[in-house]
Amino acid sequence: MSSPFSDITDTIFDEKEVLSESYQPEAILEREKEIDAFSHALQDVLFGREPENVFLYGKAGLGKTAVTTYMMSELQAEVTTREEADDLYVHELNCNGKTLFMVVRRLVNTLLPPDASPFPKRGLGTGDAFDELYTQLDRRGGTHLLVFDEIDHLDEVDTLLYELPRARSNGHITDAVVGIIGISNNYTFRQSLSSKVRDTLMETEISFSPYDAGELRTILTNRAEQAFAAEACDSSAIAKAAALSAQDMGNARQAIDLLRVGGEVAQRANDQTVTDEHIEEARKLVQRGRLQNKIRDQTKHAQYILETIAKLEQRDEIPARSKTIQSRYEQVANAYGASPLTTLKSIQDHLSDLHMLGFLIRHERNQGRSGGQYYEYELDLDPLIVLESREEIERSTG
Template structure:
């Protein structure tokens, strides 16, 4: 039986690499922060807040930057005359617009006075919210709705909050809304009435490049690891790999911490590129697994088809060839085949998810062009996950020669 000891060969403080840890400084987001300051200046001046829509891929610092700017505002407001700001932060992951409205009401209530998140007409919940806002001592209430993507087509709350003044629901307290989303499709699908209010000001967080990721990782590594535990190539290698695929700081930090765990588990006192490679594989498998789970089984079959063509060295490949191969595979595993049009849609979806790449090929003097497909993601990782996680992969595994 293993025994525990209180020693660690690599970590000084592994907490620093967890998602809940807040670093002291925000790296490489000067432009986004100065836009925030410009837009929030109205609040400092005692005027009505302007609404802000913040968007960008996952892990690019949207939550962290917003937390930091609002902390600064709350700190600085002590000096302002006639301004007192209250921030109401709500994470909306997996919640509906209606449930979030109930949570906002409950922010203003004692525990034993909280309302249930079902059963009230929506208008009643909103009325309660307006009453609480009007009753608060603050001059300004800033709502932050983080991860609003699950609202889907029901964006009523995102319409109501910015309109509460104009619609006469609130007269005294000034309110503003910061909505944060990591889904570009969600932004485009917001109704026109929400776009014209919430999206009055937009801040786009772009993926980090390799240099920025290196800086973020170095800041964490200094605190997280013991002196000398990290060999020189680790941070540049991690940053380069992540910049190539997602540009997500969260992913980069995860890989660094997993590399540390792998080294510790092996009783190695130095973290090297081989630990990073293993950690990258581990983290990517997790990401691919989550993404695959969200796709229908037919897409798994299509992905497997492209994978098998890639393994035969036949990529980039035209859609017609994919369709022929797909029919053979679907037959092999006893699945109905889909039409060429559906296959086209599945291929588009897979390319949106970053699994495959679409390249346009010009026909030359005859004019016109056609598409070829190739693998974008790491083949071995996809193959592992498909074979171990997907029902399709398991069936294919049994049928493989």
């Protein structure tokens, strides 16, 4: 019996990893202005001086993290050639789902000597963790750049951004200097900080705008030259992927995903070249995958409500009022062995949230004195995708 892989003898990909999310390009394209602003903000590191704090803003997929990784690598290489520069240490942390104590403890543990015991998870407070952090920074000396990705997700972020930038002026550290680099998807993050923090942070702000079609085409052309075998990707397919992504969110990650999935579609069809048609099919697959992830991110009961409305839509029973949705939702929840939410208000709250997130269309009805004012809901997406996503989620968690 032959192997199921025996017929696979060729591939249109050369270096497919170039199209993966984890790939870090050697050169950053179409972000020259942001790189220039970044280098000016960090130039003091080259002369042994305290660096400016830098905050990067922009939606996901616009190059903030890639540019930061590139800049840290380039700065570390440059520091080794400068006599005036102190030793440079870069500490990168993702703040999503972390508490302030967890973040400070992680920093402490990266600075401790190899033979030291880790800072304890329990028994000590955040103040103790900050004290130990200052001790270890001074023990190590040099310049420390603290990179906080998704910093807007951190609880007690005001404390972090008040303590660290003032650590030297407050006498907590004397032999080390610290600079903060914050990365946020939220353009209004600064406004959420306390006035005390905003007044003392003194940061350089770098805003990342969406890519246009021409910029995305440059990025994709560069990636395609590395990722595909010679003449395995048509230039019109690259242009189409760039145009589709520019029309949507101007997101480089999305554009690269389209190119990668387009290549996979072509390969499954045994086609030797990626064309516009493959990119169009990839668009449908990528959209479906993104939507499935959004559904998966919702709470169980929000998912049950989405499944309920999808089933109502298949029966042509939409738009539906919250009372109708509640009674059908209870059947869905019971079918999964879950205890349904007990009040209509809790159902209405979920419906409102799902509407704001773009899952639902809400119709306002006003029947005057006889019927009053109320809302009706229907899906703003394909009900089949919702039901398929729910089946997949239950299979993966069952």
